[in-house]
Amino acid sequence: MRLLFALPGFHRYERGAEVALLSVASELARTGDDVTVIGSGDAGPDDPYRFLHAGSIRRENFEKFPFIPPFRSETVYEEATFAAALARKYRPADFDAVLTCSYPFTNMVLRRPMAGGPKPLNIFVTQNGEWPAVSNDAEYRFFSCDGLVCTNPDYYENNKDRWNCTTIPNGISLDRFQPGPGNREKFGFPQDRKIVLMASALIATKRVMDGMRAVAPLGDTHFVVAGDGPLRDEVKALAAEILPGRFTQLTVSPNEMPELYQSADVFLHMSLLESFGNVFPEAMACGLPIVGHDTPRLRWIVGNEEFLTDTEDSVQIGQALTDALAAADNPARQVSSRVADFSWTRIAEQYRGFIGGLPKDRPSD
Structure with missing residues (x-):
């Protein structure tokens, strides 16, 4: 499959969501999928996937900004600057599926209309919560996806009747995380x-x-x-x-x-x-x-x-x-x-199976 992962912090920050989704992207790339990653950092020499830079302004610069809908936090301000750059780099026809855990702006850019040909499947991962999927208030009422990856069973139960869902936890590298003497x-x-x-x-x-x-x-x-x-x-x-x-x-x-x-x-x-x-x-x-x-x-x-x-x-x-x-x-x-149960190999296999099993014919947004 031709897959795109997009998130503002990719290759710039090393937070939980970035680490988790890049681990999935890396494992899928190593095991045969054609994977592209778009983030605001720079490509690394050992990336198993193709990396594209789309700049953003660091969230720390927005900590003292007013928080109003939809700019509810410094994180959303950062995402808005990234989404503008993402829109210039993103080519929907190049992908079978696109994945993010960022809403509202990144999700909306990845769902933009395209002329001719099938749109890529839009996969949303609940790394940062399920609010976009369950809420109909304010900007959340504009949320949509073709597949929802729920990172816990509670989210799955809450969303299974509305979205194409699966439950897939995050993972760890078992060869790195193990007991040791420390330092x-x-x-x-x-x-x-x-x-x-x-x-x-x-x-x-x-x-x-x-x-x-x-x-x-x-x-x-x-x-x-x-x-x-x-x-x-x-x-x-x-x-x-x-x-x-x-x-x-x-x-x-x-x-x-x-x-x-x-x-x-x-x-x-x-x-x-x-x-x-x-x-x-x-x-x-x-x-x-x-x-x-x-x-x-x-x-x-x-x-x-x-x-x-x-x-x-x-x-x-x-x-x-x-x-x-x-x-x-x-x-x-x-x-x-x-x-x-949390090895990235198992987790990536679950992502591949879920995306590959989603219906290709679906109503447009």
């Missing part, structure tokens, strides 16, 4: 304390500061946040107040993530609900006990053996962290057998 010295972590790790953007929904408050009473622990975002100043100020000498904030490349997990004792994630957190199978594959908010969706990912709790209850989250730290010291602890 605390490299990251500047203390050798004599337990390390509680969050890998998270510094935005309100990730509840990083709630995580800091949960870890603070555990006096023999050091709290690490790998990520950046608009709340960086607030996070730094709170750390100075409640975690003096016990806090590290850093950013690392995807290549360093396995070593980062291996350098920690427990993985903590405080979001109340995620479409799919790549960090969960990554941490699980590296052997870290996981503390997170107890939802059916998260149990679908990590199973019933991790330390899921009501993270809005200070007593329960404190106990879960204590139990997880104790489990980290257990030499008999094994990596969950569930991690095999």
